[in-house]
Amino acid sequence: MYDFNYHQPKSVAEAGKLLAADNQKPLAGGMSLLPTLKLRLNRVDGVVDLAALADLQGIRREGDTLIIGATTPHAMVATSADVQQAIPALAKLAESIGDPLVRNRGTIGGSIAHADPGADYPSAVLGLGATVVTNQRQIAGDAFFTGLFETALQPGEIITAVRFPIPEKSGHAKLRQPASRFAIAGVFVSKRAHEVRVAVTGVGPHVFRLTQAEAALAKSFAPAALDGITLDAAGLNSDIHASNVYRANAAVEMTRRAVAAAS
Amino acid sequence: MPRVSLTVNGQTVAGEVEGRTLLVQFLREHLQLTGTHVGCDTSQCGCCTVHLNGIGVKSCTVLALACEGAQVTTIEGIAEADKLHPMQEAFREHHGLQCGYCTPGMIMSALDMVRRKGFDLDEKTIRHQLEGNICRCTGYHNIVLAVQAGVKAMKARG
Numbered sequence A: 001m002y003d004f005n006y007h008q009p010k011s012v013a014e015a016g017k018l019l020a021a022d023n024q025k026p027l028a029g030g031m032s033l034l035p036t037l038k039l040r041l042n043r044v045d046g047v048v049d050l051a052a053l054a055d056l057q058g059i060r061r062e063g064d065t066l067i068i069g070a071t072t073p074h075a076m077v078a079t080s081a082d083v084q085q086a087i088p089a090l091a092k093l094a095e096s097i098g099d100p101l102v103r104n105r106g107t108i109g110g111s112i113a114h115a116d117p118g119a120d121y122p123s124a125v126l127g128l129g130a131t132v133v134t135n136q137r138q139i140a141g142d143a144f145f146t147g148l149f150e151t152a153l154q155p156g157e158i159i160t161a162v163r164f165p166i167p168e169k170s171g172h173a174k175l176r177q178p179a180s181r182f183a184i185a186g187v188f189v190s191k192r193a194h195e196v197r198v199a200v201t202g203v204g205p206h207v208f209r210l211t212q213a214e215a216a217l218a219k220s221f222a223p224a225a226l227d228g229i230t231l232d233a234a235g236l237n238s239d240i241h242a243s244n245v246y247r248a249n250a251a252v253e254m255t256r257r258a259v260a261a262a263s
Numbered sequence B: 001m002p003r004v005s006l007t008v009n010g011q012t013v014a015g016e017v018e019g020r021t022l023l024v025q026f027l028r029e030h031l032q033l034t035g036t037h038v039g040c041d042t043s044q045c046g047c048c049t050v051h052l053n054g055i056g057v058k059s060c061t062v063l064a065l066a067c068e069g070a071q072v073t074t075i076e077g078i079a080e081a082d083k084l085h086p087m088q089e090a091f092r093e094h095h096g097l098q099c100g101y102c103t104p105g106m107i108m109s110a111l112d113m114v115r116r117k118g119f120d121l122d123e124k125t126i127r128h129q130l131e132g133n134i135c136r137c138t139g140y141h142n143i144v145l146a147v148q149a150g151v152k153a154m155k156a157r158g
């Protein structure tokens, strides 16, 4: 790992100013950033540590919305009574990330900013139609993930929270890569009066919605509604863990399981 | 160079570090607390597990400077004088190690498990909750037995 400067700002505004300098990056849990710096896949001149900014951490419910602060660790989401009650599948998703030590440190903001193609939270952002709140604006979840490790965030922009609308029902299912526990195929489904959402992670360069499945499930929200639905494997991820054809099948199967598990 | 000061195993310590210095490097190279091990470059093996403000973390993936003012406990800090901690004693008694490289991390992770899940841990829970710790010798069977016995002893101790 090449050396860099370490900054610990006292406020989001100060963090924003520090990030305006060249080649600085926010640091949250460090569970993705530090490994990529160690492996020299990435190089920075400075990191701006968000961990001490109390207003970025925590979970609260406001009417029909669950608001999760950017630096809230996965373990806190997994064990929060508010999350378990409002969006149980989101708590389950958080509990499926990595291992307990990763969950103690890693944060929701870091996960979606990093936008790993196999990361779990992106499927909840898209699958629930969440809104990403930054220090500059609000970004619709549907417009947030733009490519492989790419998001709509501008350099220096800081995620402050994610706003999840509370659905009638939600479900999550994941086929884990057993060593890293990232998703080979992970699916988040939600149902509300006017809409069903199905979001798939691990399968394409970034998370995407399975619109065919959404249409079928809008008519009947049951696993059988997915009979006959297939996903074209062209362009999907293929690696030593699973081929694109395997992933295409797994995405549909995980959708079935997520619907069956929905509550 | 920037300075960091923190409390490690109850003692105040300080040192000059680089921005990139990891907590595990600070512990091993500055404080010579070499019980905390490094087994990988990818944050996967858990050999480096310590408690940071009471919470289990992989110290290879925490910057030393981020620990300013923090309380850190390492494997060297859990015994009372020359009496092993019940979890350490259980690893000895049940031969929960082969080469011993992963052991400090296993023990610190097991103690974090008790913090999170309490004293009533069945075998399945223990296996699942140790996912962040890899034993290259694959001695998992006795590690799980040791954790079960260690938790029981901790509960009895109160």
Ligand SMILES: Cc1cc2nc3c(=O)[nH]c(=O)nc-3n(C[C@H](O)[C@H](O)[C@H](O)COP(=O)(O)OP(=O)(O)OC[C@H]3O[C@@H](n4cnc5c(N)ncnc54)[C@H](O)[C@@H]3O)c2cc1C
Binding pocket: A025, A026, A027, A028, A029, A030, A031, A032, A033, A034, A035, A050, A070, A071, A096, A097, A098, A099, A102, A105, A106, A107, A108, A109, A110, A111, A112, A113, A114, A116, A118, A119, A120, A121, A153, A157, A158, A159, A160, A180, A181, A182, A183, B042, B043, B044
């Ligand atoms: C062994 C292991 C297993 C894992 N398994 C899984 C898994 O199964 N599923 C999964 O989803 N993830 C997994 N992860 C990744 C983990 O969830 C990370 O915690 C997460 O991807 C990044 O969060 P972080 O808080 O650690 O971010 P960091 O590593 O601190 O930052 C990651 C990136 O996000 C940026 N960033 C951080 N916070 C903000 C913010 N508030 N605003 C703007 N940019 C920000 C940083 O600049 C950096 O580019 C695993 C990681 C490890 C080490």
Ligand code: FES
Binding pocket: B037, B038, B039, B040, B041, B042, B043, B044, B045, B046, B047, B048, B049, B058, B059, B060, B061
């Ligand atoms: S050395 Fe820290 S996880 Fe492997």
Ligand code: FES
Binding pocket: B096, B097, B098, B099, B100, B101, B102, B103, B134, B135, B136, B137, B138, B139
């Ligand atoms: S005892 Fe050798 S690595 Fe676990």
